[in-house]
Amino acid sequence: MADSYDVIVVGGGPGGYVCAIRCAQLGLKTAVVERDRMGGICLNWGCIPTKALLRSSEIWHLMHRLGEFGFSADNFKFDAAKIVARSRAVSKQLSDGVSFLMKKHKITVIPGEAKLAGKGKLTVTKDGKTTDVTAKNIVLATGARARTLPHLQPDGKLIWTYREAMVPETFPKSLLVVGSGAIGIEFASFYRTLGAEVTVVEMLDRVLPVEDEEISAFAAKAFTKQGMKLKVGTQVTELKKGANDVTCTLKDKDGKTEQVTVERVILAMGIVGNVENIGLEAAGIKVDRTHVVAGKYGETGVDGVWAIGDLVGAPWLAHKAMHEGVIVAEKIAGVKGVHPLNTSNVPGCTYCWPQVASVGLTETAAKATGKKIKVGKFPFIGNGKAIALGEAEGLVKTVFDATTGELLGAHMIGAEVTELIQGYVVAKTGELTDQELAHTIFPHPTLSEMMHEAVLAADGAALHI
Amino acid sequence: MATNILMPALSPTMEEGKLAKWLVKEGDTVKSGTILAEIETDKATMEFEAVDEGKIGKILVPEGSEGVKVNAPIAVLLDEGEKLGDLPAAGSKAAAPAVPGAPKVDIPLAMKDIKAAVADLGNNMKAAAANDKGADGARIFASPLARRIAAQKGVDLSALNGSGPRGRIVKSDVENAKPGAAKPAAAGAPAAAGGAGIPGVAPLPDARLLYPAGSYEEIPHDNMRKAIAKRLTSAKTLIPHYYLTVDCNLDALMAVREKMNAAAPKGKDKVPAYKLSVNDFIMKASAMALMKHPDVNASWTDTAILKHKDADVGVAVALDFGLITPIIFKAQTKGLVEISNEVKTLAALAKEKKLKPNQYEGGGFSVSNLGMYGIKNFTSIINPPQSCIIAVGAGEERPVVRNGKIEISTVMTVTMSADHRVVDGGTGAKFLQTLKQFIEEPASMLL
Numbered sequence: 001m002a003d004s005y006d007v008i009v010v011g012g013g014p015g016g017y018v019c020a021i022r023c024a025q026l027g028l029k030t031a032v033v034e035r036d037r038m039g040g041i042c043l044n045w046g047c048i049p050t051k052a053l054l055r056s057s058e059i060w061h062l063m064h065r066l067g068e069f070g071f072s073a074d075n076f077k078f079d080a081a082k083i084v085a086r087s088r089a090v091s092k093q094l095s096d097g098v099s100f101l102m103k104k105h106k107i108t109v110i111p112g113e114a115k116l117a118g119k120g121k122l123t124v125t126k127d128g129k130t131t132d133v134t135a136k137n138i139v140l141a142t143g144a145r146a147r148t149l150p151h152l153q154p155d156g157k158l159i160w161t162y163r164e165a166m167v168p169e170t171f172p173k174s175l176l177v178v179g180s181g182a183i184g185i186e187f188a189s190f191y192r193t194l195g196a197e198v199t200v201v202e203m204l205d206r207v208l209p210v211e212d213e214e215i216s217a218f219a220a221k222a223f224t225k226q227g228m229k230l231k232v233g234t235q236v237t238e239l240k241k242g243a244n245d246v247t248c249t250l251k252d253k254d255g256k257t258e259q260v261t262v263e264r265v266i267l268a269m270g271i272v273g274n275v276e277n278i279g280l281e282a283a284g285i286k287v288d289r290t291h292v293v294a295g296k297y298g299e300t301g302v303d304g305v306w307a308i309g310d311l312v313g314a315p316w317l318a319h320k321a322m323h324e325g326v327i328v329a330e331k332i333a334g335v336k337g338v339h340p341l342n343t344s345n346v347p348g349c350t351y352c353w354p355q356v357a358s359v360g361l362t363e364t365a366a367k368a369t370g371k372k373i374k375v376g377k378f379p380f381i382g383n384g385k386a387i388a389l390g391e392a393e394g395l396v397k398t399v400f401d402a403t404t405g406e407l408l409g410a411h412m413i414g415a416e417v418t419e420l421i422q423g424y425v426v427a428k429t430g431e432l433t434d435q436e437l438a439h440t441i442f443p444h445p446t447l448s449e450m451m452h453e454a455v456l457a458a459d460g461a462a463l464h465i
Numbered sequence: 466m467a468t469n470i471l472m473p474a475l476s477p478t479m480e481e482g483k484l485a486k487w488l489v490k491e492g493d494t495v496k497s498g499t500i501l502a503e504i505e506t507d508k509a510t511m512e513f514e515a516v517d518e519g520k521i522g523k524i525l526v527p528e529g530s531e532g533v534k535v536n537a538p539i540a541v542l543l544d545e546g547e548k549l550g551d552l553p554a555a556g557s558k559a560a561a562p563a564v565p566g567a568p569k570v571d572i573p574l575a576m577k578d579i580k581a582a583v584a585d586l587g588n589n590m591k592a593a594a595a596n597d598k599g600a601d602g603a604r605i606f607a608s609p610l611a612r613r614i615a616a617q618k619g620v621d622l623s624a625l626n627g628s629g630p631r632g633r634i635v636k637s638d639v640e641n642a643k644p645g646a647a648k649p650a651a652a653g654a655p656a657a658a659g660g661a662g663i664p665g666v667a668p669l670p671d672a673r674l675l676y677p678a679g680s681y682e683e684i685p686h687d688n689m690r691k692a693i694a695k696r697l698t699s700a701k702t703l704i705p706h707y708y709l710t711v712d713c714n715l716d717a718l719m720a721v722r723e724k725m726n727a728a729a730p731k732g733k734d735k736v737p738a739y740k741l742s743v744n745d746f747i748m749k750a751s752a753m754a755l756m757k758h759p760d761v762n763a764s765w766t767d768t769a770i771l772k773h774k775d776a777d778v779g780v781a782v783a784l785d786f787g788l789i790t791p792i793i794f795k796a797q798t799k800g801l802v803e804i805s806n807e808v809k810t811l812a813a814l815a816k817e818k819k820l821k822p823n824q825y826e827g828g829g830f831s832v833s834n835l836g837m838y839g840i841k842n843f844t845s846i847i848n849p850p851q852s853c854i855i856a857v858g859a860g861e862e863r864p865v866v867r868n869g870k871i872e873i874s875t876v877m878t879v880t881m882s883a884d885h886r887v888v889d890g891g892t893g894a895k896f897l898q899t900l901k902q903f904i905e906e907p908a909s910m911l912l
Binding site: 404 | 608609610611613614617628630631635636
């Protein structure tokens, strides 16, 4: 007799384990199938360990500015192995933490790979042994992995994906990053700050292409100043491996080619959903390219099967997956008044240096809606706390519907903006308008004052500039 | 002093209009009340009358001009003995400034359509309060953005159901509000006392405007009053009602009832275990008749008719503070005593406001009985999602012609209101025939 549950979540990443916890909270008998470690990519190979690495590089950066703050020291150096070891320890602590959360909520963790096997049924394979489990509801949260192309294949030694880039055995002197989205830019930032020669190749015409154009331009300027080489509108046509280096052929949009030889290449060209080997086709679940097609509440169209997170497509963000996990759990439990996720209220954060954070429409996208808009901007140089911190480089930008005062988008670059953006997210979710934001008292002195100023600036009423 | 006559705002939201016709010409002497012009909005044509006396010095906007902005000078009024040169610069402050949003629209105007003016005033008063408090003074929960858009579109928030957390009204609710709401000056702005949002239907004026202040006591609506108003307005407006009336002879029923009540076992306290009312028989008869005529036991939806499998019969219960219709579910399976006791229990709960939604929502049919008040005959409003309701009058002794002779019988008049979308006349009539038969021969219910 197979074990039977109210809900089985396939995948213990941020979407899956949060969904499981919410299910358990709502009184459902819940299990999670995980083939590797609890916490998924996010905790083990993504968000969290990279933040640990970037913290190290930030400290390294500050050490080079010791004099500015009244300190002196010489002959300091870093140990790449220790930096990596700390990052791994952070991941392990959090992954163990998630395992503990599963126990606390009496959620069964089933190790192995799950596959849909008919209505309400899954087979779980572990070390060649297969067991059956049944559930009234199955939530697919298998996540995603790095996109590769036929001519751009990782080998784990010279050509990396995020996985190898996170645990370098030796610290490369030179590096080429393919793709300037969040993943690519964070690694570029980490390695550049620690001293590697970094070249970033972006096929589109600007770095961080999903961000507001002005923010992209600001970031590009900052990165270039740090010594990063940015090649936009450029593709990598060939990677030729040497003994301990890779010769990369780049082609710009005019067809001009050049060759760059680097020690390592990081492929960060986006991600693809893990849609294989989970029995989607046989179950009749629709797949569009590499993503499951799901409704606004995660419905797959097949009774009792739901899908969330990276598996169902962009934006590929842990917090989006977590939110979808909660929505699906509440739908399954029959909670009333469940609202679908509003993608225009999902913030995005990139932990490069300077940090980038945003929510909602870019200025260009807002204009394209045909609405009359107004834009407010405030630079870090006008903020007392930023200057006191020695972080006077940055920009906060707001985009409002000029007629209704709706906050259509907010875009920030500079120190700690990833911690600030949620203020605007709260405002968007609560549907506050420019007026409520203008009437909000922001504490002084904080970086958050710039958020206030950027709102006031939309009406030409910023106070400190 | 020469003054500009300005384009009047015929409604608080009017921004421009057509100067349809001048009824005066340059050089005419006018006094307060003289009709100067006809102004046309997308809503109505109204006469525009002078507030001051004087002479028309110059007509600035020729008749037939469209899109004349509110407060734009349309003519110059000269005082006695003044000449044209004395007139102030165009656009300076002058007579009858109409401030959009301020409830003074009616002052400079004589309106052909007083109803429209009053309705506008009602809209206006309401608009001032709408985005803050509902008509009953209760706080409306709406996001700031929803409030702003509602104010811009002229949408009455109190008329909306919020889809946000805990029913909070959010942007999408306002954006999805009736398309007519986008044009507050157009017919059917959804803010007046009634008729809201139905194209071509003038909203009813706020009654407060028609009575002197202090001549009435104002009782704010409670939720039940609001629900009654909303549901019955929708039901009577949207459901094509028709009515069928039948007389039922109660002689047999009364006799049976007397026997059965007399036979009721008495408990220790000498209280009988049941006391059947005529209405209990009608409830039972309705349930039986519904099972025989399932077409009547049905609900309308846009895409299908829902034929109910059980006879869930509602019974209208009058309360001091309103009215509610709890439901005897699966009445076809219940005996008279069970129905009788259940009606009593539900009525008691209703009086204490303790009914749960699952005790009054749904149902396939309703009975409304005003016989105890001596009402002979009346018609009820259908209680959606049901399709039919019977209005039961008093059982009274009436002369009845039987076999050519006048006899005295106890007779009760029953009028059924039916939703013609679901129940056609013949179907309704057949049902009523069966109902009459069960009532007149209660024993046939045993068959």
